[in-house]
Amino acid sequence: MSLYLWFALMVITSSIWIIWFLYRPLKSNKINLESSNITLGKQKLLELEQDLHQNLIDEEQFNQAKEEISTTLAIELQQVGNIQNNTNNNTWVLILILVLLPLMSVGIYQYLTPKNNIVQPLESPKKPLSLGQSAENIVQYLQTNEHDAQAWKILGLTYFELGRLDLSIDAYEKSYQINPKDLRLLVEYASMMISANDSQFSEQSVKLIKQALEIDPNAPEALYLAGMFAVSQRDFNLAKGLWQRALNAMPKGSIDRVALVNILSELKTVEGSKEMPEHSISVYVDVSDEVLKSRSSEDFIMIYVKAVKGRPMPIAIKKIKLKDFTGQVVLTDQDSVIQGNQLSRHDQVITVVRISATGSAMRGASDIQVLSKVINVADNPFIHLSVK
Amino acid sequence: MLIEIGHFALVLALVFAVLQVVLPTIGIIKHDTTLSGLSRSLLLMQFFWILIAFVILMNAFVVDDFSVKYVASNSNTQLPSIFKMSAVWGAHEGSLLLWALILAAWSVAVSIFSRRLPAEVLNHILIILGLISIGFLLFLLLTSNPFERLDIVPVQGRELNPLLQDFGLIIHPPMLYMGYVGLAVPFAFVLSSLIRGQLDSTWLRWSRPWALMAWAFLTFGITLGSWWAYYELGWGGWWFWDPVENASFMPWLVATALVHSLSVSEKRGAFKHWTVLLAISGFSLSLLGTFLVRSGILTSVHSFAADPARGLFILVFLVIVIGGSLALYAWRASLMQSNNTFSLLSRESGLLVNNILLVAAMLSVFLGTLYPLLLDALDLGKISVGAPYFSAVFVPIMIPAVLAMVIIPFLRWKKDTTQRLTGLLKWAWVGVGLLFIVSALLVDNISVLLAVFLFIWIVAHSLILLFQRLRQKGSMSLAFIGMIFAHIGIAVFLLGATVTTQYGVEKDIKMDIDKPITIAGYDFILKSVTPLSGQNYQGNKGHVEVYFEREKIADLRPEKRQYVTGMPMTEAAIDRSLYRDIYIALGESLEDDSWSLRIYYKPLIRWIWLGGLLIALGALLATFDRRYRLRVKG
Structure with a gap:
């Protein structure tokens, strides 16, 4: 069900709720202020007698307090206005609710939600595109924009998600040919090649990682992959050093720290009692x-x-x-x-x-x-x- | 999509809060019972939509929906499930949503359990509660939207503050908010009476159980906070006079005065001015606390936000609430005249004096909390106001209040004599005096001696009062039992707080493996420190054996954790008992086989929280007194 339908359902439920209680109000307890104050006045007198019984007030003060309670009650009863309540035909409320509730709720929601957030759910209430459809759309787009490196990169990722590794490599290669200085692309392309090669590092993937590190020696993702390569070469010391660098390059509270800390901890287990090279x-x-x-x-x-x-x-x-x-x-x-x-x-x-x-x-x-x-x-x- | 539904539910809740104010107001003006009676059903729907929003946000935490900024900022996949759920109120936006939910829940409770109230009174109260709800929902939607999406969705979220990954977080904030928000109910009762121009027995009688209930929750919430700080912060302290702690303590002091003032107003019709002002200031102080915590003025574990826009919003809200209610009070002041008289020595006078002392104590805390902030804001320098100020100012005000607290129940209403009172209590005072002399021979510390005296004083008077009532058939009530519990709770708290402060031992020491160290008569041996690895942290875990008179009494395992975000945390190990706690926090490694540790010996520290629990239990018992279940016929 689309978001619009959900909103409509929520507004309709709300409207029905109000209309229901407009025509079938919750039962009132029929207590009016006068009877409430009289009951409480009587109760206060009873409690006063109890106080007298418990020696919490003397006889003289008891009589005075009794008078005060009566006087207070009289004043309270005077204050109660004699207003005739009635039940009116509230058709105008019904119309107001039916008009105002959806207008107010959707209006406030639209006002509060940044356009880029609401446009998508409101303008495309259809089902989101499948990966295959997305790939087709990108291919169509690339037919007229074949030098768009970003689009080739997205296509590569989409094919990768679809399990079409051969097509994914082609798409990434195209993107690489257009813009070989895109750090993100180099890392993604390398990752994809490693995945496509049963987690084995090929010459080409190592070259991509090196290129990425040439662009930014402290790029955490590139350092991570370089560390993986070092592990594949059984060079745990180098791996640890690279991952430590990656960890240092990540800002505190970074989302990838958790994974990297765990990997480092696993590495410690793998490495067993081996001495690690360390700075001194x-x-x-x-x-x-x-x-x-x-x-x-x-x-x-x-x-x-x-x-x-x-x-x-x-x-x-x-x-x-x-x-x-x-x-x-x-x-x-x-x-x-x-x-x-x-x-x-x-x-x-x-x-x-x-x-x-x-x-x-x-x-x-x-x-x-x-x-x-x-x-x-x-x-x-x-x-x-x-x-x- | 679920997130957008949650956001929209919150918008609908706001719309319903507006309707809850507008339609019944029109109904009241037009004397239309159908429209004015809509307040209850509109409130139920408002509550429903806030609840939906809350459940959706909690679900976002549970399913790790990091497309939501608030979830990504305060949770990650490695966070244990229970903390994912409690992380909802671990930061600003979610805790505000919880606040709005609790306010709506209190309002629903008022609409359900106030069946003895005339409908017109209830409708007015629900309108006021609706107005407050509008304020908080606007605050949420305009400045603190918990459903804000991220443009780029991270694969992993951040870490919830490790201090908050604790059972304390699950229960402390909801309980405290129940207290804070609960004070909105007596405030709404007062405002509805002022608006109606009828400051009568009805609002006085029926607002007291709500004030008691809010006071019980506030007491419980503060007690939990103190207990949590003690075991979680690793300092072994239970109260730091932190401005945020003070922000909860000030409404508590006023609420304490309010429940006592209401007891006089509802029975004798006196102190109406005073009661009205206390109800207004109680809720205003809880709003002030919110302002201090949310504006970024304060920096502490409690401070959620450093956003001036939020601060400004609450400041404006605070000004409207305080200004509006005081204006209403001034307008209706003439209606609060009372002809009821009482002499200087009477129960009314006693309660008034105690009320004044409580308010003076609150003002001393207010001054100590806000004065440094004011100086800083005006660039007049930075000063630190801590325990020495509060010991010098707050404690002397509270001592007479505590002394008088247990005498007042012996006083007669309206008029009493010193002869009668001394005649009644002279043997009790002789007994207290003798016990005090015996204590003086055993105790060498003035502060502890004073605390022992106050403990004996309170307990003796409370027990005498109890036996007196037991002799009078049919004179026991839940309110009376609640009072006894609460007063004894104060005594227990006082003794615990003083003894632990005066006789507690705190040592920062270096320990070598297997080399015993003696502190406060206990021998401690550090057996080992081993690496530790948790779901989202690494660190070290110590093993300390504790011996008393050569007999091993405990194996304590303090931890020092380093969370993945880099935040260090101390998990203290505590050997608990009602008489003393032994508290160990692991420090740093100093050299081979040598570690720094903090070892605390805390006598009677549990009495502090036991006292708090007794006070809360007392308030809760008084809430359910039969006088508040009186049937009123229509």
């Missing part, structure tokens, strides 16, 4: 003699990296007693604080060296702290910091 930061720390003299050898030196923005908590940390510190540490993913937040997942970090008496996560008043500049994790950098 080598930190050389010079602690001056003055500082060493002022501190106990039991004090801690904490070397950690934190995100450039956001929460100041350490991403990866090493905590060593001053007496055991050799002057150099290497921070890797193994030193990460949270499993899902390894060092390698960050593009840029700041290195912090802190000497602390307690070794507490919170910075104390006597702690000495030195920070590095912002550093790129992917460079596997060597940092030199001096604590003076």
Whole structure:
């Protein structure tokens, strides 16, 4: 049933409802304000007597309160107007409802709904086109617009949905010939080729992925496919790196993060106990003699990296007693604080060296702290910091 | 298509709300009972269409229809089904739809359960409720459409705020809204009386059960919110004087005053001015709370929207409601004169004093909540008003109110004497005094000592009152039992809140695996921290063994979760009992086999919510008192 019919049905139901109750009103309880106030006045007197019985009012005040209740009742009865109610013939209401209800409801709906949203359901109440019909329409369109790369792309996708993989490849190829710089097309075309080839990567599909990454090295979809290719080559390390990059490129709250996080987690299972390549930061720390003299050898030196923005908590940390510190540490993913937040997942970090008496996560008043500049994790950098 | 039907259903609901106001108004003016009587049937249809819209939106969540912007923004395929359903009210648009649905449900309840009301009064009330409904439906349709479609449909939706993926979300907002919206009913009763110019016994008597019911829901909703914050936010606190919490607390204080003021007005015909003002301010404050939460003025877990258009709409609505009702009040002020007299020492005076104290307490919260916002808005600097302000201002106002609360039921109506009162209660006071002296020997903390005194004071007086009534045959009523429950609830809450604040222990500590740490007489051993993987999060799960006097009493497993959206969440592990809670929240890994943890020892914390539940139960019992089931003959 079309949307229009549904709307009509809803309006008709609403109109019938009103008309029904217009001619067959809900039964009234026949209580008028006068009888209500009289009943309540009597009830208040009864409650007053109960209060007297419960010693909640004394005899003298009881009599006064009794008078007050009577006076109040008298005033309330005076206030009640003596108006004769009647039931009229409300044909005008009937006409008004029949005219106004559809006009008001559809009018308000049209006013509130953006045109592009309502035009489609209202102008095309027919059944939506089937995929086959859509493909035919696009083919017809392309007969007169054969250089429309977008249309070829949509046709390729439509054929793919229809299971016509050969036709889909042809359509994508046409689109590719017209506009080989369309990132979206390159990714879709590659995906389709992989699907058509029983999830195997062909030379052509790998070439398309590379081209996509040349256009945008951080394109998440291209990175995802590149990661899939790496897995097919059993290069799990590369796959993980590519997917981590894809994950980093996705905005927080992105809809694809969920899937990618799951894939990464599955990859961990596949990879088993294998060591993953990871980024590392080598930190050389010079602690001056003055500082060493002022501190106990039991004090801690904490070397950690934190995100450039956001929460100041350490991403990866090493905590060593001053007496055991050799002057150099290497921070890797193994030193990460949270499993899902390894060092390698960050593009840029700041290195912090802190000497602390307690070794507490919170910075104390006597702690000495030195920070590095912002550093790129992917460079596997060597940092030199001096604590003076 | 279903989504468009839902949207259209909402439009139809608006049309019916308009008709619910217009046709009965014409009927009243023309003295046409058919037209004026249409209000009930029009209301039923309005409710039906809102319900249809609500069900369609819920269905969109359940079937993951991400073509709907609201669904795509607040749910995804991995969200457990129960949270998909509750996600409907997890953000602004859906919660407003729930608000409109609850308002319509309250209105239907009024039309069904107010059969003792004269039809003309009921019709006026339904017209006012229809007007409020128009305001909220317009707000929904013009600024907060939950059925808005997306041009490009995402294959996956976003994450519902992890804080809201909890049982608390399923029940806390609906209960709170029941309270907020419920205050619209006594407000509608008052306004209909002002419009009719008949501030009589009828509206006073029949509006009280509705005020009690709304107060019960509001109490329950606030209690649930406090309990939820305690276990979900990972701070171990139960009340933060957060402006949004205050926004619900202010109408609660006024509603408390209103149910007491109404009890005098309906029995003795006094305090009509006061009762009218309280009914107006109760609902106005619930609208103010909505304005604060929805305008983007406040930022907290409760704040749904930072949209000035929404803020402006509610502000205009607020001005119309408050301005209109106060203008009506001024116009009809002469009708509220009462000749009923009472002396300085009487039950009426006692209730009036308590009412004034409650309103003063509300004003202190109002000031502490809005003053910093006002300064900020005027660029006069930022100040933070927190617990120290409220402890210094709010608490001293409430102490006399609590002391008087249990004395007032002993006072006689209209006039009493100190001799009679002291004669009646002197032995009780001696007993309370002795118990207090014994407590003073055992308790070394002034605040706790004060709380113990107030607890003994309230419980002793309540029990004496109960035994007194038990001796008088036929004098027990649900209203009386409800009052006893509510007053004892206050005592239980007071003691719980003070003891947990004063004697609670909170430690942020570093724990090594298998190395015991002692806190508040309990030994804690961190046994392990293992990786954790849930449907839409990953993280770590700790295992802490808790020993008391060398006997193991609990295995607690706090979790630290990292949701796929990157939002971290602490799931505290709690060993619960009526006497104390042990609360553990897992922090960060510090080094090999070493973790930061927050361990809290919270004595009597459950008494806070037990007290809240007793108050709500008391209010609910009073609602069903036989006096409100009185048969009125036509």
